[in-house]
Amino acid sequence: MKKISYLLGFIVFLFVAFLIFKNANLNNFIDMVENRTFDLRQSILVNSGSRKPDKDIAIVAVDDASYEYILSNYGEWPLPRDIYAKLVKYLEKQNPKAIAFDLMFVNSMKSSDDADNKLTDAIISNPNVFTALNFDNQPEDLRIPPELPNYLSVDVQNKSKVNFSDLTFTNCRSILKSIIDGTNNIGIINVSRADDGILRRMPLFVKYKDKFYPQLALKVAQHYIGDNTKTFVINKNATVNFNGKDIHLDKDGNVILNWYGASGTYDYIPIYKLIKAANGEGSLDYDFSNKVVYFGTTASSLFDIKTVPVGRIYPGVEVQATYVNNFIHNDFIHRIPRKYTLAISLVLAALIIFVVMKISSVFMASLISASVYSMYLIFSYYLMKYTNMWLEVIYPLIFAIVAFTCAYMVKYLIKSRDFDTQYKLATTDGLTDLYNHRYFQDQMKFHVAQAERYEQPFSLIILDIDFFKKFNDTYGHQVGDAVLRLVASTLKHNVRATDIVCRYGGEEMSIILPNSTKEEAVMTAEKICQKISEQKLKIAGEELGVTVSLGVSTYPQDGKNPSSLIAFADGKLYLAKNSGRNKVGK
Numbered sequence: 001m002k003k004i005s006y007l008l009g010f011i012v013f014l015f016v017a018f019l020i021f022k023n024a025n026l027n028n029f030i031d032m033v034e035n036r037t038f039d040l041r042q043s044i045l046v047n048s049g050s051r052k053p054d055k056d057i058a059i060v061a062v063d064d065a066s067y068e069y070i071l072s073n074y075g076e077w078p079l080p081r082d083i084y085a086k087l088v089k090y091l092e093k094q095n096p097k098a099i100a101f102d103l104m105f106v107n108s109m110k111s112s113d114d115a116d117n118k119l120t121d122a123i124i125s126n127p128n129v130f131t132a133l134n135f136d137n138q139p140e141d142l143r144i145p146p147e148l149p150n151y152l153s154v155d156v157q158n159k160s161k162v163n164f165s166d167l168t169f170t171n172c173r174s175i176l177k178s179i180i181d182g183t184n185n186i187g188i189i190n191v192s193r194a195d196d197g198i199l200r201r202m203p204l205f206v207k208y209k210d211k212f213y214p215q216l217a218l219k220v221a222q223h224y225i226g227d228n229t230k231t232f233v234i235n236k237n238a239t240v241n242f243n244g245k246d247i248h249l250d251k252d253g254n255v256i257l258n259w260y261g262a263s264g265t266y267d268y269i270p271i272y273k274l275i276k277a278a279n280g281e282g283s284l285d286y287d288f289s290n291k292v293v294y295f296g297t298t299a300s301s302l303f304d305i306k307t308v309p310v311g312r313i314y315p316g317v318e319v320q321a322t323y324v325n326n327f328i329h330n331d332f333i334h335r336i337p338r339k340y341t342l343a344i345s346l347v348l349a350a351l352i353i354f355v356v357m358k359i360s361s362v363f364m365a366s367l368i369s370a371s372v373y374s375m376y377l378i379f380s381y382y383l384m385k386y387t388n389m390w391l392e393v394i395y396p397l398i399f400a401i402v403a404f405t406c407a408y409m410v411k412y413l414i415k416s417r418d419f420d421t422q423y424k425l426a427t428t429d430g431l432t433d434l435y436n437h438r439y440f441q442d443q444m445k446f447h448v449a450q451a452e453r454y455e456q457p458f459s460l461i462i463l464d465i466d467f468f469k470k471f472n473d474t475y476g477h478q479v480g481d482a483v484l485r486l487v488a489s490t491l492k493h494n495v496r497a498t499d500i501v502c503r504y505g506g507e508e509m510s511i512i513l514p515n516s517t518k519e520e521a522v523m524t525a526e527k528i529c530q531k532i533s534e535q536k537l538k539i540a541g542e543e544l545g546v547t548v549s550l551g552v553s554t555y556p557q558d559g560k561n562p563s564s565l566i567a568f569a570d571g572k573l574y575l576a577k578n579s580g581r582n583k584v585g586k
Contacts (some may be wrong), residue, residue, distance in 0.1 A: 011351050028195075031395035032137055034394040037512035038333075039309035039386050042259050046310050050385060053260040054325050056097070057292045059317055060087075062276055069272035069301040075156040077302070081105065083275060084295070085122035090278035092126055094288040098221045100130040100324075102189060102296035102304075102317040105175045116176055124182030128223060131179060132189040132216045134293040135169035145209070146174045151184045155231040156205055156212040160238040164253045167192075168207040171453065185223075187216030191306070192254045199306045199314075202323055204240065204247070205232070217320055222328030224292060242327065248334040250370040256333035257319075258326055263298075265330075273293070287525060294321050320480050335390040345396045348376060349403035351461040354406035366404075373400045429503040430482060432488035440502035443512055444562035450514075451555045459521030461511040462569040463487075463528070466581040468507040471544070479539055483546055490532050495524065518554040525584045526549045532581055549573055 045051050062070070062079070070079050084101070091099055105119060123129045151540050158164075163461050167190070180186065189231075192201045205212040212232075222229065232240050239246035248253055256404040258494050269286055277284035296317020297304045303358070304316040311495035359365040373396065376446045380391040427439040435443075445462070451458050465487055472480040484507065491501045491509060500512040511528075529550055551572030572585035 008158065008249070012096050024413065025342075030394050030398065032196060034392050035196065035200065036197070037199065038311055038390060039198065040194045041381055042309040044263050044381070045385055046259060047455070051258070051260045053265050053321075054328060055267065055322050056290060057294070057325055058269060059287070059298075059321055060269050060271050060293060060295045061315070061317065062271050062295075062297040062299055063268070064299045064301075066270045067301065068276075072319050076110075078108070078110070079271075080112050080115050081119040085115075085118040086278050087271075087274055087295075088122040088126060088129060091288055091293060095287045095290065096128065096293050096357045097290050098128045098130060098223050098292045099126070100132075100216060100292065100320070101321045102132055102216070102294055103300075104132060104134060104173065104189075106173060106180060107176065113141040115217060116178065120176060120178040120182060123179055124183070126223050127185070129183075130185040130216060130220050130223070131175065131183075132188060133175050133186055134173045134189055135152060135206055135213070136171050137169055138171045138173075143171055145171045147261040148211075148213075149180065149184075150174065150211075151238060152180070152213060153211040154214050155203065155470065157231070157233045160226060160234045160236050160249075161251065162234055162238050162249050163251060164205070165255075166252045167203050167205070170208075174210060183506055185219060187218050187219040188213050189316070191316075191319065192252070193306075197307055197321065198309050199257075201250065201252075201256050202319070203253060203265040204249060204255050205253065215323065217323035217327060220292060220324050224324070233318075236580050243477050247332050248331070249443040255326070256335060256390065257308075257322055258331040258333050259310045259322060260306060260325060263314050263318060266318060268298075278341050292321075292324055294324075295511050296320065309396050311527070316463050331388060333384070333388050334391050338392075338395075341395050344376075344391075345399035348372065348396050349399045352400050352403045352406040356390070356404060357411060361368070361410075369400065373397060429478065432462065432484055432509075434492070434509065435500060435502040436490050437502065437505055440500075440510055441510070441562065442498050442505060443502075444565070446564055447512055447514060448555060448560070448565075452560070456515055457517050457554055459513040459516040459522060459552060459554040460506060460564070460569050461513065461520060461525050461528070461550055462573050463509050463511075463525075463548045464573055466549055466577070475539060475544075479537075479544075482537060482542075484537075486535055486537055486546060487532055487548065494528050494531050499524075512537070516554070517553065518557070520555060521552045522584060522586070525552050529582065549581050551576060551578035552584060 018308050028306075032181050050261055065079065067521060070077055074080060074083075088099060101349055105116075123131055139323060169190075172178065175186070188203075188206055188207055190203055191199055192203055194201070202217070203215060204218065205214055207213075221242075227243060234240055234249060237246075238249045238251075238315075240249065241247075243533060267286070269284070271281075273284055276282050294317050296315060298315040298317065300313075306314045307314055308319065310315040351372060355368050355372070356365045359368065377393055380393050383389045383391050427435055429436045450456070465483060468480065468483065471483050482501075487509065488501070488503070491511065495501060495511060500514075502510045502512070504510040511524075513524065516524070527547060533545065533547050535546055537546060551569040551571035551574070553559060553565045553572070558568040574585070576583045576585035
C-alpha cells in the first residue's frame with residue numbers, strides 16, 4: 001500500500017510539473033527569477049572577497065574629473081584625437097601588453113585631418129593597440145551598410161545548435177577608414193542585455209553580411225596569451241576551445257560573464273592625469289608595463305553606463321575589462337543545461353515525496369524537506385564559487401514545493417479513504433451491507449433529539465423474516481445468508497434516500513424514517529411487505545418464497561425515547577407474527 005502511495009504521489013507531481021513546464025509565460029517568469037538568483041550569488045561571491053580582478057588589467061578612464069578637465073582645457077568633448085596618439089606614444093615607452101580603446105573613432109566634423117592621421121598612425125604602427133566598432137540594425141536610408149575587409153572577420157564553424165539570429169546585424173557604425181584599412185586589431189563591442197535590462201552575457205561573435213566578427217575582448221585576450229587563431233569551432237556541446245580550455249556558449253551564441261567586483265574594482269587612472277604626464281606636467285606614479293590598458297568613459301554624463309549583476313551603475317569599459325579577465329583566466333560561467341536541472345529537480349522531488357510519505361509528523365516532514373532544499377541551495381552556491389557552474393535553483397524549488405504539496409494531498413486523500421473504510425467497517429454489517437446495530441442505536445438517539453427540538457415526527461419500522469430458522473435448517477446457512485441479502489436489497493430499493501436501513505440483529509432489520517407520520521410509515525411498511533413477498537429465491541431449480549412481519553412506531557405518540565419506540569414497534573411485530581405473518585402489525 002505504501003509503494004502505491006509513493007507512486008501515486010509521484011504521478012500527481014509529474015502531471016502538475018508537466019503543466020508548469022509547458023506554460024511559456026510561467027517559464028519566462030521562472031527564467032527571470034533564476035537570473036536574479038544568479039545576480040545574488042555573484043554579489044555574495046564578490047562581497048565575500050573570493051573574487052579578485054587581475055592586477056594586469058588597468059583602466060584609463062574619462063571620469064567626471066577628467067571630463068571637467070577636458071572641457072576646461074580643450075573646450076568640448078570629445079577629446080582631440082591627436083591627444084590619444086600622444087597618450088599611446090607615452091604608454092608604449094612602458095611596454096604595456098596591450099592598449100585597447102573602448103571608444104568609437106567615427107568620422108567627425110569636429111576632428112581635423114591631421115589629428116585623425118596622428119591617431120591612425122599611432123594605432124596601425126603599434127601591433128598591441130586595439131580599437132572598436134559596433135554593429136546595429138539602422139535602416140539603409142539612414143546609413144549605407146559599409147563593406148568591411150575580410151581580415152577583420154574570423155572563420156566560425158558552427159557544429160552545434162547555437163542560433164546566431166539575435167546576433168545577426170544589418171548595418172555597421174564604421175570607424176575611420178584609414179584605421180580599418182591599416183590594422184586588423186579591431187573588434188566589436190556589442191552587448192547582450194536580458195529582458196530585465198541587466199547585462200549578464202556578451203557575444204563572442206556577431207554576424208554581419210554572412211561573416212563572423214569577434215569581440216574586442218577576444219582579440220585583446222588572444223594578443224595577451226600570444227594566440228593568432230582565426231578559425232573557431234563551435235562543437236556539438238556548444239563550446240569553443242580557447243587557450244586549451246572550453247568556453248560554453250548559450251543557445252544565442254553568448255558567453256556568461258563572471259564578475260569580480262562592483263564598479264571601481266580595477267586599477268583606475270583618470271585620463272587627465274595621463275594627459276598631464278604625457279605633456280610633461282608632472283609624473284604619473286603607475287607602472288603600465290606588461291598590463292592590458294583599456295581606455296573608456298566612466299563619467300555619468302557620457303552615457304556608457306550598464307547595469308550588471310553586481311551593480312546598477314557599471315561603466316562599459318569595466319565590462320570589457322571583465323570580459324578580458326574572463327578570457328585570461330577562463331572564468332566564464334557555464335550554465336548547466338536545463339535537461340540536467342530537470343533531472344535533478346525530479347530526484348529532489350522524489351526524495352521529498354518519500355520523506356512526506358514516510359514521516360507522520362507534518363512539522364518534521366516540512367523541516368526535513370526544507371533542509372534538503374537548503375542543502376541543494378548551498379551546494380549550488382559552492383558549485384559556482386569553485387567550478388564556475390551555474391546550477392539552477394528556481395525549478396528545483398518549484399518542483400520541491402509541488403512535490404511536497406502533491407504528496408500531502410495524496411497522503412491525506414489516502415488517509416481520508418482509509419478513514420471512510422474504517423468508518424464503514426465500524427458502522428456496516430458485512431453480510432447485508434446495511435448499517436449495524438450500534439449505528440442504529442446512535443441514529444435513534446439522534447432522531448429523537450431532532451424530533452424533540454423541531455417538534456417533528458419520525459417513525460420506526462422493525463421487521464423479522466418469517467420462518468427464517470426453517471431456511472437454515474432445511475437448506476443450510478448459505479441459503480439463510482442469501483435470504484438475508486435478498487431482504488436487505490429489497491429494503492434499500494424501496495425506501496427514501498433519507499431513510500436509514502439497519503440490521504437490528506439475526507433475521508431482524510429496522511428502518512428509521514425521518515419526518516414520517518404513522519400513516520406514512522405504515523404505508524411504507526405495507527409496500528415493503530408486498531415487495532418482499534413477490535421476491536423468489538432460486539435454489540437448485542426450486543423457487544422459495546420469502547415473507548416478513550413488520551411493526552411500526554412513531555414519535556411522539558408511541559414513545560419519546562429510543563427504548564420505548566423500539567419496544568412499541570417490536571410489540572406490533574409480534575402481533576403480526578401471532579396473527580398470521582406476512583403483514584404489518586396494527
